[in-house]
Amino acid sequence: MDKNFHEETRADGAALIAELKTAQAIILDLLARLQAVSHTYALAKPVLRDLSNILLNHFEKQNRKLVGFLQDIMVEHDEDSPTAHFLLQDLKEIKIKTWFFIDEHPADMGDIHPKNFLADLKGFSASLTARIKTEREQLIALIEKRWK
Secondary structure (H helix, E strand, O other), X not given: OOHHXXXXXXHHHHHHHHHHHHHHHHHHXXXXXXXXXXXXXXXXXXXXXXXXXXXXXXXXXXXXXXXXXXHHHHHHOOOOHHHHXXXXXXXXXXXXXXXXXXXXXXXXXXXXXXXXXXXXXXXXHHHHHHHHHHHHHHHHHHHHHHOO
């Protein structure tokens, strides 16, 4: 990573970590709220809309702030390159799962409860929770290591 880039972003590391942790907490809260009302699609729709908006915003911020950072690490071919590669691939996979889930269960859908909503929500929640765990354990550690 370019030394000037490193110096320019050092102060941003703590802010970025705080932003990630805030988004993660909001996403986990919305998932819990969604699961609590998932039996009634009319109640789930507003929470689903909030979750969709938060996720899309979270991914956009990751695109702007983290993808280049991770790609720079991969180019360095050091001990952190495999972690950066994994984090990028995992981000792509969760984005794809998110798009499929949102497409399959749009918040503006009618009040008819789709047959597979509960099963899809369960699988999607598990994937999203796993991604947040990965961000907490690997991505934040990598940011702390590189931007200390």
